[in-house]
Amino acid sequence: MSKDASLRDALRVPTGPISTAGFDAGGRPLAPSAKKMAQHLEEMADLQERFWAESTGGGGRSVLLVLQGMDTAGKGGVVTHAVGVFGPIGIEYTAFKKPTKEELEHDFLWRIRKRLPRPGMIGVFDRSHYEDVLVVRVHGLVPQAEWEARYDAINAFEQELTDGGTTVLKVFLNVSYDTQRERLLRRLDEPEKHWKFNEGDILERARWDDYQAAYGSVLERCSTDAAPWYVVPADHKTYRNWAVAELLRETLTELDPHYPQPDLDVASLRERLAPPH
Amino acid sequence: MSKDASLRDALRVPTGPISTAGFDAGGRPLAPSAKKMAQHLEEMADLQERFWAESTGGGGRSVLLVLQGMDTAGKGGVVTHAVGVFGPIGIEYTAFKKPTKEELEHDFLWRIRKRLPRPGMIGVFDRSHYEDVLVVRVHGLVPQAEWEARYDAINAFEQELTDGGTTVLKVFLNVSYDTQRERLLRRLDEPEKHWKFNEGDILERARWDDYQAAYGSVLERCSTDAAPWYVVPADHKTYRNWAVAELLRETLTELDPHYPQPDLDVASLRERLAPPH
Numbered sequence: 123m124s125k126d127a128s129l130r131d132a133l134r135v136p137t138g139p140i141s142t143a144g145f146d147a148g149g150r151p152l153a154p155s156a157k158k159m160a161q162h163l164e165e166m167a168d169l170q171e172r173f174w175a176e177s178t179g180g181g182g183r184s185v186l187l188v189l190q191g192m193d194t195a196g197k198g199g200v201v202t203h204a205v206g207v208f209g210p211i212g213i214e215y216t217a218f219k220k221p222t223k224e225e226l227e228h229d230f231l232w233r234i235r236k237r238l239p240r241p242g243m244i245g246v247f248d249r250s251h252y253e254d255v256l257v258v259r260v261h262g263l264v265p266q267a268e269w270e271a272r273y274d275a276i277n278a279f280e281q282e283l284t285d286g287g288t289t290v291l292k293v294f295l296n297v298s299y300d301t302q303r304e305r306l307l308r309r310l311d312e313p314e315k316h317w318k319f320n321e322g323d324i325l326e327r328a329r330w331d332d333y334q335a336a337y338g339s340v341l342e343r344c345s346t347d348a349a350p351w352y353v354v355p356a357d358h359k360t361y362r363n364w365a366v367a368e369l370l371r372e373t374l375t376e377l378d379p380h381y382p383q384p385d386l387d388v389a390s391l392r393e394r395l396a397p398p399h
Numbered sequence: 400m401s402k403d404a405s406l407r408d409a410l411r412v413p414t415g416p417i418s419t420a421g422f423d424a425g426g427r428p429l430a431p432s433a434k435k436m437a438q439h440l441e442e443m444a445d446l447q448e449r450f451w452a453e454s455t456g457g458g459g460r461s462v463l464l465v466l467q468g469m470d471t472a473g474k475g476g477v478v479t480h481a482v483g484v485f486g487p488i489g490i491e492y493t494a495f496k497k498p499t500k501e502e503l504e505h506d507f508l509w510r511i512r513k514r515l516p517r518p519g520m521i522g523v524f525d526r527s528h529y530e531d532v533l534v535v536r537v538h539g540l541v542p543q544a545e546w547e548a549r550y551d552a553i554n555a556f557e558q559e560l561t562d563g564g565t566t567v568l569k570v571f572l573n574v575s576y577d578t579q580r581e582r583l584l585r586r587l588d589e590p591e592k593h594w595k596f597n598e599g600d601i602l603e604r605a606r607w608d609d610y611q612a613a614y615g616s617v618l619e620r621c622s623t624d625a626a627p628w629y630v631v632p633a634d635h636k637t638y639r640n641w642a643v644a645e646l647l648r649e650t651l652t653e654l655d656p657h658y659p660q661p662d663l664d665v666a667s668l669r670e671r672l673a674p675p676h
Binding site: 383395 | 483494523584
């Protein structure tokens with residue numbers, strides 16, 4: 123893909139006031155042919171191997187993919203079908219659930235810091251520190267002054283990560299209200315999917331507008347030069363999975379990782395590889 | 400695959416005195432057709448999803464895959480091509496390297512315990528506590544009395560894991576001396592693979608017989624009813640990857656995981672899924 127057709131450029135949150143209503147959940151910007159898509163996926167596995175290999179030679183860089191979205195937006199599907207292309211080596215996946223009692227006793231970034239990717243790794247956060255200005259805000263779990271202060275804290279935190287060599291890739295999987303309904307109904311239709319359903323999903327859905335407002339603030343206040351937000355249309359699953367993969371591929375391509383080139387005395391090593399005994 | 404053609408039965412280490420020379424690194428017992436293989440891989444992803452889903456309903460079980468083998472045996476390849484079938488959700492992968500100073504200050508199982516799989520997860524150890532009776536024994540890194548005591552400690556530890564609901568699947572990737580030579584030469588042939596090579600590999604290879612003796616003791620003394628060892632022929636990569644996948648598939652099939660069946664009032668939930676606004 124040429125420089126002037128970057129998906130990151132196409133999906134990056136613009137500066138200025140943001141309403142999530144301004145993003146089309148059903149769009150497919152820059153969607154490639156199936157053939158191109160397969161080619162991209164192959165490239166990804168190669169890029170990730172190089173990125174990981176580079177770190178064994180002392181490279182200190184890492185990537186952090188942050189996935190956020192309403193229920194049914196497809197965080198799990200993206201992890202399986204986009205991140206899954208990489209294979210388990212070099213991926214550090216964390217699903218952040220409701221904080222434990224111990225986690226609540228610390229600053230909201232405490233449990234996040236413990237799961238940051240090591241050099242050479244691609245960290246994947248399935249939910250993240252953004253829940254502390256999303257569910258926490260919608261349900262008023264802390265006083266407003268406390269969550270209000272978190273936007274700046276998050277920006278400072280992500281600047282710190284970027285300065286330390288971590289490329290932060292933040293993706294909002296943008297599912298529409300109608301598509302969420304269809305997907306929840308489908309879960310009810312299939313008994314094997316009932317385990318994915320709980321009444322809380324409906325209660326959260328009832329707060330749709332509050333969540334959209336909270337996401338709007340996140341996108342408006344935390345899309346920085348250091349760590350911009352990308353809005354991925356999530357109503358079409360195949361497109362959604364490809365788009366996240368492509369954002370990763372563009373990111374890794376830009377990082378341009380190289381295999382370490384140790385100075386080996388190949389001839390002598392060859393000789394020392396004793397013949398069969 | 401029918402019960403009387405279990406790969407676990409075919410590859411399980413027998414009781415009695417063991418020499419690794421007794422295992423054929425070039426064999427392909429029970430190798431299926433390419434079609435069957437693809438079918439198995441699909442089944443695996445489904446089984447793993449069920450296993451993970453079950454834990455969300457309160458299931459406390461986990462699986463721990465322990466991978467050991469000489470350099471070039473293909474631990475990384477197995478992780479990518481066999482474990483990789485599962486996707487990142489539900490996999491906890493750990494590569495154990497040379498212990499850190501902090502790790503050395505603790506019992507050899509300390510760092511292992513920290514990485515045990517949580518309920519619903521498949522933990523994958525790329526090297527493991529067995530290094531403490533392999534490299535440690537070959538290089539005499541601790542007194543003999545100390546590593547000698549570890550076989551019993553390991554058996555007790557694994558019994559404890561099994562009692563706690565973890566199925567321990569231990570796989571020795573059995574590569575031959577000649578195949579190792581070929582693979583090391585190939586790394587020297589391809590500049591892009593030089594980063595995988597270091598002089599230490601040749602020094603370790605020079606200790607081949609010592610390592611085989613150490614592996615023999617591991618297989619003889621630590622293949623228990625609770626946690627048997629399986630010897631996977633590793634000279635043929637495709638077979639090797641399939642075999643490990645198949646051992647996992649058999650294990651998960653036997654565990655027979657089920658999706659949780661919450662008692663949902665489907666009709667009422669359906670109604671509450673408000674129509675589009």
